[in-house]
Amino acid sequence: MYTHEISIEIKPGTKKEMVFNEFSLLMGAYTQSGQATSVGGNAYWDGSRIVGLLITIERDALKTKYNNIYVNARIAALEALCKSTLQFRIAGKNNDSGVCKCKLPDSYILFTHMFNDASPIECGKCAKPVPLYRLPYYDAHSYYSIQEWERQYKACDQLQLGCTVGEKWALKQMQDANSQLSKEGRSICARMEDLTQTPFYYYLFNYRKFKPGQQQSNCPGCGNMWALNEQLHGFYDYKCEACRLISCKSSNV
Ligand SMILES: [Zn+2]
Ligand SMILES: [Zn+2]
Known part of the structure; x- marks a missing residue:
């Protein structure tokens, strides 16, 4: 940075x-x-x-x-x-973990959290942030809608991390595939996939929601199995190609 x-x-x-x-x-x-x-x-x-x-x-x-x-x-x-x-x-x-330099990323992930000060878009190939200006404009000459989603996502993350006001509500927004926040994020992914002609995944937060060997290990979009055989980028454990959803095991089961 x-x-x-x-x-x-x-x-x-x-x-x-x-x-x-x-x-x-x-x-x-x-x-x-x-x-x-x-x-x-x-x-x-x-x-x-x-x-x-x-x-x-x-x-x-x-x-x-x-x-x-x-x-x-x-x-x-x-x-x-x-x-x-x-x-x-x-x-x-300052010290940073770098930026995506891939000539042709094979996929992208819409992913952020409260402490992320880089881009809300991650490269699916190298897992590094992709500067927004390298991607086609989402709105007329800007990325306003993506940045608005990012602000709302971080606001939810702040509430759930705060563990008091709105914790449950915010958590639901972040990990329910059909919440208002997820719907907005998934529609951003769908449009960005059209614009880039590259698969664009939506990251679903997971806090004790999706557990291996239980019903929740099925994709919350289509119901098919979505556990990956091997962890991706040392972080992602679930991925559904059809629904363009990606998630990880809960850090606290
Ligand atoms: Zn990359
Ligand atoms: Zn699915």
Whole structure:
């Protein structure tokens, strides 16, 4: 993961409030284009310079070639307002497990959890995160619907990990193949499969729900056996090709 410092100098007489608003819109546009996984806090003023931080999973994620039309429009508007050029600097890098470099992944998995700060899409071949901007746009020039599902999934994970308010409800959302959360995730997978022409699996969370040798070891979609002979990527134990569902053994049976 890389932290990028984005900044722009303003000329005397420029309205700071307008610059702040325009700059914040650009930071948001960088996340909706899939280039940044998050914004590192609010923008701040450093003398006549406004500064913001963006987190990305690849070093070159903010390159112009990955910009969508909204990022380009926001940069143009901001530079016109400030009468200067946007500046980019890599502020630092933390330890990370890498990014998918596969030329042709054989499948993808929609997978996240509360502590995942990389992409919600995992490569089915190498198990590493796939930057969203490497995939076809899901919405008009953006991945907003995928990111919205991701926010809701993480909110459910936070509730179930908190073990108090909404724990049971959140757990059901995460491990029931037909919950509202799963339906949304599965419809994202179906559309992404059409767009990429590559199998796209939906990960079902498992906390004491699917157990080997019991009825739950049957796919919750079609009822067929779905236990894998061999664990996949050292994590997945269940997979149904037909329903495009994937899961793992409960860590606590
Ligand atoms: Zn890969
Ligand atoms: Zn099935």
